[in-house]
Amino acid sequence: MERLDELRKQIDVIDEQILKLLNKRAELAIEIGKIKKAQNKPLYVPSREKAIYERLKAINSGPFPDEYIKNVFREIISASLSLEEVQKIAYLGPEGTFTHLAGIKHFGLAAKLIPLSNISDVFEYVEKKRCTYGVIPIENSLEGVVNHTLDMFMDSNLKICGEVYLEVSHHLMNLSGNFDDIKKIYSHPHAIAQCRKWLSKNARRITVVEVESTAKAAEIAKKDASVAAIASEMAEIHYGLKIVEKSIEDFTNNFTRFLVIGYTESARTGNDKTSIMFSVAHRAGSLYEALRAFAKQNINMTKIESRPSKRKAWEYIFYVDIDGHIMDENVKIALDNFSKNVNILKILGSYPKGEK
Numbered sequence: 001m002e003r004l005d006e007l008r009k010q011i012d013v014i015d016e017q018i019l020k021l022l023n024k025r026a027e028l029a030i031e032i033g034k035i036k037k038a039q040n041k042p043l044y045v046p047s048r049e050k051a052i053y054e055r056l057k058a059i060n061s062g063p064f065p066d067e068y069i070k071n072v073f074r075e076i077i078s079a080s081l082s083l084e085e086v087q088k089i090a091y092l093g094p095e096g097t098f099t100h101l102a103g104i105k106h107f108g109l110a111a112k113l114i115p116l117s118n119i120s121d122v123f124e125y126v127e128k129k130r131c132t133y134g135v136i137p138i139e140n141s142l143e144g145v146v147n148h149t150l151d152m153f154m155d156s157n158l159k160i161c162g163e164v165y166l167e168v169s170h171h172l173m174n175l176s177g178n179f180d181d182i183k184k185i186y187s188h189p190h191a192i193a194q195c196r197k198w199l200s201k202n203a204r205r206i207t208v209v210e211v212e213s214t215a216k217a218a219e220i221a222k223k224d225a226s227v228a229a230i231a232s233e234m235a236e237i238h239y240g241l242k243i244v245e246k247s248i249e250d251f252t253n254n255f256t257r258f259l260v261i262g263y264t265e266s267a268r269t270g271n272d273k274t275s276i277m278f279s280v281a282h283r284a285g286s287l288y289e290a291l292r293a294f295a296k297q298n299i300n301m302t303k304i305e306s307r308p309s310k311r312k313a314w315e316y317i318f319y320v321d322i323d324g325h326i327m328d329e330n331v332k333i334a335l336d337n338f339s340k341n342v343n344i345l346k347i348l349g350s351y352p353k354g355e356k
């Protein structure tokens with residue numbers, strides 16, 4: 001037998017062993033699912049999943065690459081979890097958006113992802129338990145925060161249970177893949193802003209039209225050969241378009257951060273983040289005094305935003321992210337002191353940090 005055939009035979013044997021083990025593993029997951037259901041515990045446990053990825057990465061002896069262990073096990077876990085219960089996930093659609101991609105990255109392909117047309121609907125679907133979790137964008141490293149998402153937390157009791165980072169790259173695409181066919185370019189205002197230099201250099205005479213999402217732009221481009229969309233690779237595949245020019249963004253290092261919202265609280269993993277919202281009195285130094293509680297406990301603040309309270313003119317709500325979990329001793333002490341210096345305090349959730 002040729003060496004090539006011989007090696008492939010060995011791979012076939014190993015694949016059979018992997019499949020047998022996958023089924024053994026799935027049986028255990030089903031058992032665990034029954035226990036969790038009987039104890040009324042959440043079926044999806046992100047802290048456990050994170051611990052699995054990290055443990056396997058630490059013991060990996062190679063040559064299987066460390067960076068792909070999570071991808072492989074993400075799908076194994078997603079498929080196992082679907083045997084306990086298929087997870088219904090609401091996300092800001094339509095299909096083919098970066099939020100869709102973030103949902104798949106976090107929950108895997110076995111979850112049922114449900115596209116909704118706005119951020120409020122995603123909150124409502126999860127609040128009314130039509131979906132177990134929701135995925136929404138919260139900020140882009142170049143364009144800043146998504147105000148609508150922040151504002152939704154004012155009146156919602158949902159918790160943040162996870163975060164996902166995606167590197168964003170914009171491509172110009174149309175039906176033919178031919179630049180000369182393009183009369184109009186459609187995209188989301190953020191994507192257009194991020195490709196400004198390229199557009200002014202290469203598409204001066206082409207009309208640029210803003211639409212509500214990059215996927216919507218791709219949907220329009222699919223119907224009209226003279227329309228091109230600036231959208232993601234996901235949209236290209238989903239809408240059957242052809243890339244005219246790849247990565248036309250002005251700056252690299254473009255990341256979008258997404259939040260996973262739901263009713264369950266995520267357990268401590270040792271590498272977590274906590275999000276809070278609060279207001280302070282209109283008094284000199286009140287914000288400074290409050291935030292000192294974190295500095296005193298040596299807690300790093302990773303984000304601060306302010307938004308109008310919408311209840312009274314010139315009254316603001318602050319949003320802060322800190323390193324650590326509410327079950328960490330230093331976070332507990334800091335929040336206890338912090339709460340003495342603020343008016344309203346709402347803990348939006350502690351959750352495992354997303355991989356950048």
Ligand SMILES: C=C(O[C@@H]1C=C(C(=O)O)C=C[C@H]1O)C(=O)O
Pocket residue numbers: 028029032033043044045046048049052076077078080081084
């Ligand atoms: C099996 C479990 O349920 C789910 C599936 C997991 C898995 O397949 O390893 C891990 C965490 C949960 O999201 C569990 O809780 O351990």
